[in-house]
Amino acid sequence: MAGRPSIVEVNSEGPVVQAPPTDGVIDDILATLRQRGGRATHARRLILGALLQPGHHRAEEIAAVVRKQAPDVHLTTVYRNLDELERLRIVDRTYVSHSPATFHLASVTHGHLACQVCGSIDDLPAEAFATLREIAMTEHGFQITLDRFAIPGRCAQCQ
């Protein structure tokens, strides 16, 4: 894959809608992995490709996407890679009650609103948690981790 190793995709052909810089991002992440002694494998590349799709993904979904290109990639491999990527803080894992965990590339830290009825997940900026965070800290000495959980409730449509 002759991808370019930079995240910033500078277009030489003017201000246009261009192909998303997915290859570049994947290569960057793989470079990070290699720096830590990891390897840039085919499966890993495909898993990252799936994660680049916007939204929150369950492990099964990621595996399904990956298998379109490489049918032999095992679900276990997907899980192991997601664990690794989470350790490297490249992806965030979000739990919604006891449903399967969802994963997404870590970019801006944000909270999640998960509809109990239709299952949709909406993002909420970190600032929305400022008050809560402060109360937890000052009154309980508790440091909140934003990206590991989703707040259940009912979305606008399902009320």
Added chain:
Amino acid sequence: MAGRPSIVEVNSEGPVVQAPPTDGVIDDILATLRQRGGRATHARRLILGALLQPGHHRAEEIAAVVRKQAPDVHLTTVYRNLDELERLRIVDRTYVSHSPATFHLASVTHGHLACQVCGSIDDLPAEAFATLREIAMTEHGFQITLDRFAIPGRCAQCQ
């Protein structure tokens, strides 16, 4: 803790029956169950007894407590009763990431802070969520359900 929480308002038609200590509370709840066509069984009484202990309990723990008195009560029975009690809004079920759900008697609605390190669960008054709740509603039309989730993070000791 200040004062006695009035767990169940069994105001059938007369004046509200003030619940004596624990037995009274259990009887009140069982009365509610009977009104709905349910039965006051031995297992049910013991499960409620376990739930009356303050704190948040996992199903296994409740079963263990119950079995000290009635060794034959099956874990399945505990789960089924907890489901039923949750439907009746007598208990709240709280999820902490993918760990076992915890249950507690529904009294005052409150949020939860769950330490990722030591597993302890702390309560947070509903008011702490006011800002968050409002932002979720005004900006996303999203209605937050407080009692079904816990916010992960690190407690004062584990930081």
Added chain:
DNA sequence: ACCCAGTTGCGAATAAGTTGCAAGTACTTG
């Protein structure tokens, strides 16, 4: 006391992950 819907015990099933291990392979080094 009787009856029957509500409950229970038990075994088996499920869903979502995790783990052990041998085979495979990406990189570093020579």
Added chain:
DNA sequence: CAAGTACTTGCAACTTATTCGCAACTGGGT
């Protein structure tokens, strides 16, 4: 560019938390 050695993978079996099917049991209204 061949070799060695970690790092990875595929697969099967296991685990944990919870649910289901079903026959046996039982609380409590009549």
